[in-house]
Amino acid sequence: MASPPEQLSKTCQRTGYALSAALARISSVRLKPKDNPLALLRLLWKARRPSCVSDMPAVRNSFWLRPGYTAMTFFGFIVTASQEEADTMNVRLTRLKRHEMIHLRQAHNTGDSWVRFYLLYIWYYLRALPQNRRMKNAAYLLNPFEMEAYRHMDEPGYEQGEACEWRRWAAMKPSERRRLFSVER
Ligand SMILES: [Zn+2]
Numbered sequence: 001m002a003s004p005p006e007q008l009s010k011t012c013q014r015t016g017y018a019l020s021a022a023l024a025r026i027s028s029v030r031l032k033p034k035d036n037p038l039a040l041l042r043l044l045w046k047a048r049r050p051s052c053v054s055d056m057p058a059v060r061n062s063f064w065l066r067p068g069y070t071a072m073t074f075f076g077f078i079v080t081a082s083q084e085e086a087d088t089m090n091v092r093l094t095r096l097k098r099h100e101m102i103h104l105r106q107a108h109n110t111g112d113s114w115v116r117f118y119l120l121y122i123w124y125y126l127r128a129l130p131q132n133r134r135m136k137n138a139a140y141l142l143n144p145f146e147m148e149a150y151r152h153m154d155e156p157g158y159e160q161g162e163a164c165e166w167r168r169w170a171a172m173k174p175s176e177r178r179r180l181f182s183v184e185r
Contacts, residue, residue, distance in 0.1 A: 037063040047075035050107035058089035073103040099153040105163030128174040144169035
């Protein structure tokens with residue numbers, strides 16, 4: 001059995017380890033430098049009409065991604081939270097990349113305009129916002145564009161088709177979409 005001074009020193013050592021581990025965690029999570037938010041302006045400058053984009057290059061910029069979100073479509077580019085994710089998407093069509101490519105196809109059939117696509121996206125988001133009281137993240141998950149992308153992201157080739165199923169969801173009330181969503185889960 002260790003003597004009291006030895007025990008005290010061991011306890012101090014353990015506390016020290018625990019503290020340094022906690023500090024390392026905090027610094028890697030909280031103090032990690034964010035990417036430059038203005039870097040996306042350069043992408044905006046290079047943006048082309050949806051019909052002129054055949055493949056969306058992925059670039060990392062964690063600033064605009066909310067925690068828990070790994071990628072988003074940004075005017076013909078895919079913005080990812082990590083460089084690793086961007087590198088993977090740039091060499092192969094992952095299910096997440098297919099999800100984003102479906103958004104590209106959807107932008108084709110909103111008049112081949114990114115602006116119209118995002119305005120509609122925001123409109124559907126706002127319309128479904130009251131559903132957040134009954135379902136977690138409803139405004140996002142019940143967005144017709146997201147409903148279609150989530151339903152078909154595991155379906156090879158879907159990203160090359162028309163991708164206009166969102167119109168069917170858009171014709172329904174957000175509350176109807178929510179009921180359907182919960183039945184399917
Ligand atoms: Zn999406």
